Amino acid sequence: MSDIAEVAAEGLATGPVPRRPRLAARVLRTPTGVVGVLITLCWLAVGVAAPALAPYDPFAIEGSALGPPSAVHPLGTDALGRDLLSGVVWGARTSLVVAAGVAVLALLIGTVVGLVSGYLGGWLDDVLMRSTEVFQVLPRFFLALVVIAFFGPGLDRLVLVLGVTSWPLLARVVRAEVFSLRHREFVDAARVHGASTSRILVREILPNALPPAVALLGLVVAQVILIEASLGFLGLGDPNVTSWGALASEAQRFLRAAWWLSVFPGLAILLAVLGLNLLGDAVTDAASGRR
Amino acid sequence: MTRRYVVRRVAQLAPTAAAILLVGFLLIHLAPGDPVLALAGQNGDAEYYALVREKFGLDEPLLQQLATYAGNVVQGDLGTSYVQGRPVVEAIAERLPATLLLTGTALALSTLAGLALGVFAATRRRRWPDVTVTSVALAVHAAPVFLLGQLAILLLALRAGWFPVQGMTAADGPPSGLGHVLDVARHLVLPAVVLASQEVAAVARLSRVGLLEELAHDHVRSARAKGVPEWSVVTKHALRRAMLPVVTVIGGRVGHLVGGAVVVEVLFGWPGIGRLLVTSMINRDAPIVLGIFLLVALTVVVANLLTDLLYAWLDPRVRYR
Numbered sequence: 001m002s003d004i005a006e007v008a009a010e011g012l013a014t015g016p017v018p019r020r021p022r023l024a025a026r027v028l029r030t031p032t033g034v035v036g037v038l039i040t041l042c043w044l045a046v047g048v049a050a051p052a053l054a055p056y057d058p059f060a061i062e063g064s065a066l067g068p069p070s071a072v073h074p075l076g077t078d079a080l081g082r083d084l085l086s087g088v089v090w091g092a093r094t095s096l097v098v099a100a101g102v103a104v105l106a107l108l109i110g111t112v113v114g115l116v117s118g119y120l121g122g123w124l125d126d127v128l129m130r131s132t133e134v135f136q137v138l139p140r141f142f143l144a145l146v147v148i149a150f151f152g153p154g155l156d157r158l159v160l161v162l163g164v165t166s167w168p169l170l171a172r173v174v175r176a177e178v179f180s181l182r183h184r185e186f187v188d189a190a191r192v193h194g195a196s197t198s199r200i201l202v203r204e205i206l207p208n209a210l211p212p213a214v215a216l217l218g219l220v221v222a223q224v225i226l227i228e229a230s231l232g233f234l235g236l237g238d239p240n241v242t243s244w245g246a247l248a249s250e251a252q253r254f255l256r257a258a259w260w261l262s263v264f265p266g267l268a269i270l271l272a273v274l275g276l277n278l279l280g281d282a283v284t285d286a287a288s289g290r291r
Numbered sequence: 292m293t294r295r296y297v298v299r300r301v302a303q304l305a306p307t308a309a310a311i312l313l314v315g316f317l318l319i320h321l322a323p324g325d326p327v328l329a330l331a332g333q334n335g336d337a338e339y340y341a342l343v344r345e346k347f348g349l350d351e352p353l354l355q356q357l358a359t360y361a362g363n364v365v366q367g368d369l370g371t372s373y374v375q376g377r378p379v380v381e382a383i384a385e386r387l388p389a390t391l392l393l394t395g396t397a398l399a400l401s402t403l404a405g406l407a408l409g410v411f412a413a414t415r416r417r418r419w420p421d422v423t424v425t426s427v428a429l430a431v432h433a434a435p436v437f438l439l440g441q442l443a444i445l446l447l448a449l450r451a452g453w454f455p456v457q458g459m460t461a462a463d464g465p466p467s468g469l470g471h472v473l474d475v476a477r478h479l480v481l482p483a484v485v486l487a488s489q490e491v492a493a494v495a496r497l498s499r500v501g502l503l504e505e506l507a508h509d510h511v512r513s514a515r516a517k518g519v520p521e522w523s524v525v526t527k528h529a530l531r532r533a534m535l536p537v538v539t540v541i542g543g544r545v546g547h548l549v550g551g552a553v554v555v556e557v558l559f560g561w562p563g564i565g566r567l568l569v570t571s572m573i574n575r576d577a578p579i580v581l582g583i584f585l586l587v588a589l590t591v592v593v594a595n596l597l598t599d600l601l602y603a604w605l606d607p608r609v610r611y612r
Contacts, residue, residue, distance in 0.1 A: 233435070
């Protein structure tokens with residue numbers, strides 16, 4: 001939820017950033033952090049190793065129609081007799097691809113906007129911050145809907161539209177960080193040494209301004225997974241890949257006959273989002289020194 | 292509230308509204324194929340295409356077209372649905388009340404229930420009620436709307452039979468009067484609760500943390516030391532300021548609720564603009580899709596504005612920033 005992330009961001013924006021190893025150690029000291037890291041790692045592993053982990057081809061007919069969970073099909077089969085476990089495993093991969101793509105795009109745009117805005121200031125800062133506000137209130141889910149309505153379903157445009165709308169929070173955090181850094185001694189020292197603006201930005205400021213943005217990424221990505229799932233549920237996902245939302249959408253017609261079709265894909269989404277939320281909370285707490 | 296703050300904040304509305312219009316305009320023109328197809332559908336005849344070209348000025352320069360498009364929207368002309376053969380505004384207006392009822396109920400429900408649960412948990416910190424509320428809120432907050440909806444349909448509608456599965460009214464329900472109101476209310480319960488649940492979780496988490504921070508302050512300790520009863524300490528001394536973070540997110544919550552409403556309306560067959568949007572997408576009825584996008588985006592922007600004004604009214608420090 002971006003509002004939760006926003007409140008978390010306010011706590012993040014101030015104060016010096018602790019160095020990375022200490023931050024990771026502090027995250028792993030809290031139970032929330034450990035659970036979050038474990039679930040997130042599971043999601044990543046399943047997504048990356050999906051071809052090896054899935055017992056069947058998710059599109060192949062392997063058993064009887066609407067078979068309940070059994071030894072052969074641990075999560076049951078769908079109306080066409082396709083293995084649900086394989087669908088859920090491949091769904092992890094789809095959500096991972098979308099999440100990773102959006103994360104990279106959002107981090108890239110957010111960092112550049114935040115750096116330029118915070119370091120150069122002036123009218124450029126005004127313009128960039130106004131546009132950040134505009135992007136922040138655009139309803140991302142609806143924007144994704146209309147883009148798919150006009151361009152047809154596909155992962156590429158989904159990543160693109162979610163990526164170019166998910167950066168405002170990151171930009172604001174980076175900008176606030178740059179503000180507090182730009183007149184610190186080490187930056188002044190680099191300037192006195194005759195370093196160029198781009199060198200100062202990339203070598204001196206970026207390494208210190210990036211960690212708080214990365215910390216927020218978990219919370220941003222959690223939202224992206226929920227949006228991707230909702231689009232899949234509405235039948236607007238990429239028809240060529242299996243996704244958790246699409247699986248749950250098929251389940252809608254067989255709720256009375258086959259509860260497993262709805263419950264397992266839904267639980268997979270819940271777990272992935274929960275893991276990222278826990279991780280995000282733990283990292284932002286640790287970074288703002290709240291624990 | 293200082294007039295300058297209000298004026299400044301309202302003035303920010305213009306660029307945002309312009310950006311939303313621009314997005315709509317660009318989508319029509321960037322979409323693959325002739326924009327006339329995006330606006331008038333695939334199966335129109337040459338005469339109809341010519342009419343649409345004329346109306347949107349599709350043979351004019353792009354900037355001129357943008358002006359025409361913006362002018363039409365400002366005058367409330369969102370084009371004509373080629374599937375329904377009537378103005379988009381009419382088609383949306385017909386479905387709007389159902390969505391307003393659904394999201395309005397969910398907004399009220401999530402605010403009240405969320406605050407109540409947050410206070411309940413915060414005043415029992417680290418004891419089992421707090422742990423229960425906090426963990427359930429975490430799980431619900433992470434759950435996709437359709438999982439909650441399908442579970443509700445499965446358990447409460449199909450198994451238990453307490454609530455209807457689909458629709459806004461029963462086929463044999465009374466068409467008007469008190470009976471009609473009760474019929475709609477019975478159909479509203481599950482969709483509204485499902486739609487509200489994520490926001491209940493969010494509000495409960497925010498208000499719990501806010502209240503805990505507030506209860507740790509000196510003025511609360513002083514109040515307790517003076518012998519002010521505990522419920523009064525909570526409601527009079529801490530709750531008002533603990534509500535600030537809850538107020539700041541109302542605007543964002545409106546956005547989430549309207550987005551969630553699309554899924555909930557499809558789940559429960561609720562006849563609102565969300566379902567209209569999805570069916571229009573399937574029918575490739577672009578004018579309706581675009582019209583709903585503009586309406587929702589502007590609503591969310593205005594909701595954010597109202598939230599900021601409300602926040603400034605509650606917390607005077609904001610106005611002078």
